[in-house]
Amino acid sequence: MRIFLLIWIAVAAxxxxxxxxxxVEVVGAEVIERSPEGARLEVSLVLxxxxxxxxxxxxxxxTLNVAGTDGFAYVDLPSRVLGPEDAQAIRLPAAVSTRDELxxxxxxxxxxxxxxxxxxxxxxxxxxxxxxxxxxxAGNGELR
Numbered sequence: 001m002r003i004f005l006l007i008w009i010a011v012a013a014x015x016x017x018x019x020x021x022x023x024v025e026v027v028g029a030e031v032i033e034r035s036p037e038g039a040r041l042e043v044s045l046v047l048x049x050x051x052x053x054x055x056x057x058x059x060x061x062x063t064l065n066v067a068g069t070d071g072f073a074y075v076d077l078p079s080r081v082l083g084p085e086d087a088q089a090i091r092l093p094a095a096v097s098t099r100d101e102l103x104x105x106x107x108x109x110x111x112x113x114x115x116x117x118x119x120x121x122x123x124x125x126x127x128x129x130x131x132x133x134x135x136x137x138a139g140n141g142e143l144r
Contacts, residue, residue, distance in 0.1 A: 024045055026139025026140075031143055037097060038098055046088070049083065057079075059075060066105055067106045070096065092109075109138065115134070116132050
């Protein structure tokens with residue numbers, strides 16, 4: 001019985017890595033809207049799927065820090081699907097509380113994007129409450 005369990009675990013682990021994670025490039029961040037209380041920003045990413053099958057991206061979780069402001073933590077549900085060997089640009093929303101000008105300020109984002117390999121084993125693991133895999137990303141720059 002133990003040998004069967006060990007073989008099953010080995011097969012399960014191998015089935016999860018059959019999908020390569022998407023690559024994530026942080027392109028930049030910009031102020032979209034200002035108000036007397038703060039600003040709405042968007043961080044631009046380019047996601048690329050190296051696989052020859054579609055790759056759903058059900059969640060993005062990230063923290064954005066802008067110099068001189070409180071950090072912003074958020075979970076976004078972009079409901080994106082990357083096509084086979086495809087790339088997509090996405091924009092992650094954020095907001096900061098400040099009365100000061102933000103142009104030229106340094107920013108840093110760190111986060112993760114959840115991806116969902118499409119195979120029967122992954123469906124079984126998801127139904128068994130095994131978390132989906134994630135790809136980490138980070139970037140920084142000056143606000144435009």
